[in-house]
Amino acid sequence: MSGGVEGAAAVSGARGMSGNGAEATTAVSGAQGMSDNGAERTVAVSGAPGMSGNSVVSASVARGASGGSTAGAMVVQRAMGVSAVKFALVDSWVVAKRDLIHWLREPVRVFANLAYPIISVLIFGLVFGSAMNVFGGGDYIEFLLPGMFGQTIAFGVGTTLMMVSMDADRGVTDRFRASPMSQTGVVAGRSIADLVNSSLELLVLALCGLVIGWSFHDGLMNALLAFALFLWLRFALVWVGIYLGLLVKPEAAQASWMFLFPLTMFANTFVSPELMPGWLRAVSEWNPLSSTVAAARELFGNPGVGGDSWAAQHSLLLAVLWPALFVAVFWPLSVLKYRNLSR
Structure with missing residues (x-):
């Protein structure tokens, strides 16, 4: 080994234990300048702060220096009397707060995210609304607003995908992985933000809808439940966005809007499926977004509810099951991809 450097630091002390001392030792050793071989750093901390036993936190990162590529794996064991769940929750909030601060520091993006659904409501509701028909009758603006809520939620996948892809491309994700943080907490923080x-966005859109004539008619609790279904779908789609964001580069992530727009149009968002051609009607009725939108219309007491298919008659059930399926599939895939992310 040429130019290798190795250092060690040890700290020992006693903390307020009757008749016993608590000893903490930190040892750091590293090797640099190796050719064709990797350098391994190990940090081990042992101590008993106020405990009769020992607590161990260990992390090891293996780095391969061949060809300039780096592969790492970190195993963190926390036995300091605090559960792993609590650490995951704390780390989730730290990451979520970081993402929210970034969001607030980009007022142009905030304005664009809030302005697009408002402009769409005004265009579809006030410009094209007089020429649109609702199957079974009813006011088109009241039919439209739940569909706009659904489209806004679906478009959020593109935002998640882009931000996760940019963090991975800029090395932010690597810094998270090299830190003693909960791996689930890092990706969960993104979902919270x-x-x-x-x-x-839903609040601003709902206020805009109330101004132009939309309303809910079956009570506040049903209305809140409808909004909860939209957020449940958003939570599920976050994990789809995280997984895809860890797979693709930011350039490819920008193309996601090409697929999201038709996905939100081949649904019951703007037109009743009963007015569509046969094959497109089937696609629309089984679209997961359609289930949430139809269930919300029913809870809001808005027009456009009904249909002959099994999916249309059980929209409330599917509005719960579709997102649950997405979470069951993409949550573990996202965590696994994060753990095995190639550097």
Whole structure:
């Protein structure tokens, strides 16, 4: 080994234990300048702060220096008397707060995210609304607003995908992985931040709808339940966005809007499926977005509810099951991809 450097630091002390001392030792050793071989750093901390036993936190990162590529794996064991769940929750909030601060520091993006659904409501509701028909009758603006809520939620996938892809491309994700943080907490923090953003978008959109004539008619509790279904779908789609964001580069992530727009149009968002051609009607009725939108219309007491298919008659059930399926599939895939992310 040429130019290798190795250092060690040890700290020992006693903390307020009757008749016993608590000893903490930190040892750091590293090797640099190796050719064709990797350098391994190990940090081990052992101590008993106020405990009769020992607590161990260990992390090891293996780095391969061949060809300039780096592969790492970190195993963190925390036995300091605090559960792993609590650490995951704390780390989730830290990451979520970081994402929210970034969001607030980009007012142009905030304005664009909030302005697009408002402009769409005004265009479809006031410009094209007089020429649109609702199957079974009813006011088109009241039919439209739940569809706009659904489209806004679906478009959030593109935002999640882009932000996760940019963090991975800029090395932010690598810094998270090299830190003693909960791996689930890092990706869960992204979902918390996106849910906060989507809640604000739904609130602004609902206020805009109330101004132009939309309303809910079956009570406040049913209305809140309808919004909860939209956020449940958003939570599920966050994990789809995280997984895809870890797979693709930011350039490819920008193309996601090409697929999201038709996905939100081949649904019951703007037109009743009963007015569509046969094959497109089937696609629309089984679209997961359609289930949430139809269930919300029913809870809001808005027109456009009904249909002959099994999916249309059980929209409330599917509005719960579709997102649950997405979470069951993409949550573990996202965490696994994050753990095995190639550097």
